[in-house]
Amino acid sequence: MKDYVVAVVGATGLVGTEMISILEQRNFPVLELRPIASDESVGTIVGFRDEGLKVLPLRPGVFDNVDFVFSSAGAIVSRQFAPWAVERGAVVIDNTRAFRMDPEVPLVVPEVNPGEAFKHKGIIANPNCSTIQLVVVLDAINRHWGLERVVVSTYQSVSGKGKDAIEELSRQTIALFNQRPFDVMVFPHQIAFNLIPRIDEVDEATGYTREELKVINESRKIMGLSDLRITCTAVRVPTFACHGESVNIQTRKPFTPDEVRSVLSKAKGIELVDQVDQDEYPMPVTAATKDPVYVGRIRQDYSIQNGLNLWIVSDNIRKGAALNAVQIAELLIKKD
Ligand SMILES: NC(=O)c1ccc[n+]([C@@H]2O[C@H](COP(=O)([O-])OP(=O)(O)OC[C@H]3O[C@@H](n4cnc5c(N)ncnc54)[C@H](OP(=O)(O)O)[C@@H]3O)[C@@H](O)[C@H]2O)c1
Incomplete structure (x- = not known):
C-alpha cells in the first residue's frame, strides 16, 4: 500500500488540529505530514503520532511532492495557495467556501455523492458544516420518498467560527458570572446567554445570510436537485461544540415515522437516537467528539x-x- 505526503493548511486552527488527529486515529497512510499556518505560528510544534512537527510557512515550495492538501485557513488563503499546490500535482481538499459553488469543482459528502470525488481537476470542496449533516439525512429520505420541500432551522455552536469564538464565549461567560464588563469581538453581539440569528454576511438582495444561502445552494448541488424547494434560518447559540438542526420536510410519497426510523437506522453515517419517552434524543453533549450524524x-x-x-x-x-x-481522501486512495 502506498503512503502519501500530506499538507494541512490551517494546522493550528480548530479544523486543522482535528484533521491531524483524525489522520492519526484512522491510520491514514501518511508518509510525511507538513503542518502549515500563518507566519505568526511558524516554528511552533504540532503533535502527530509520537512526533512534534514544526509549523511551516505558506509558500509555493512547501507543496513540492505533496499528494494531498487539507485546507482550512479561510477562503482568501485557499484561493491564493490552491493553484500552487495543484500545479505541483497535489489534490486539494478545501474546507472553505472558496470553490464550493464552482461548477468545475466537486462538492462531496462521501455518504451521498462519492462518485463526484473522482471528477476533480485538482480541487475537491468540502461542504459547509451545517450542510454536511443535513444532506446525509435528506439524501436517505429523498431516495425512499422524494423531497417536495425542506425547512431548516439551525442551532450552531460557537466552534463553527473558529478558536477565537470559543475563547469569546468562555471569556464572556466568566465575566457575566463575576459581574465584570467584557468585550464583544468575534460576534456582532454578546454570545454568552444569547442567541444571534445572523451567521456570516447578509445578502442585501434577499435578506438571507451567507450561511443560510450555503445550506440552500450546497444541498442542491450535492444531491443533484437543482430545483429543490429548501429554505433556512441559521442561528448561533451559546454552546461550544456541535450544530443542531430542526428540519421540517414534505416528502413526495407517504411514509410512516417507523418506516423513516427503519431507513435512517440503516443509512451510512447516521445513528438513530429516538426514544423521547426515555429521554433519548440527540444532543450536543452526546455528539461532541463523535463521528456520526445523530x-x-x-x-x-x-x-x-x-x-x-x-x-x-x-x-x-x-x-x-x-x-x-x-x-474524501480515503475514497481516492481506495481507488489508487
Ligand atoms: N469551524 C468549523 O466548524 C468549520 C467547519 C467547516 C469549515 N470551516 C472553515 O475552515 C476554515 C478555518 O476554520 P477554523 O474553525 O479551523 O478556524 P480557526 O480556528 O480560526 O483557524 C484558522 C487557521 O488558519 C490559519 N491561517 C489564518 N490565516 C492564515 C494565512 N494567511 N496563511 C496560513 N494560515 C493561516 C491559522 O493559523 P494561525 O494559528 O497561525 O493564525 C489557523 O491555523 C474557515 O474557512 C471555516 O469557514 C470551519
Missing part, C-alpha cells in the same frame, strides 16, 4: 400532507469539516 425526534407533521419533523445533531468540527475531508 437523528431523533422523528414524527409526523400533521399540518401538511406527507409532513415530517426531525432533529439532527453532529460535531461540526468532525463530520462537519475534518472527518468528511479525510473520508
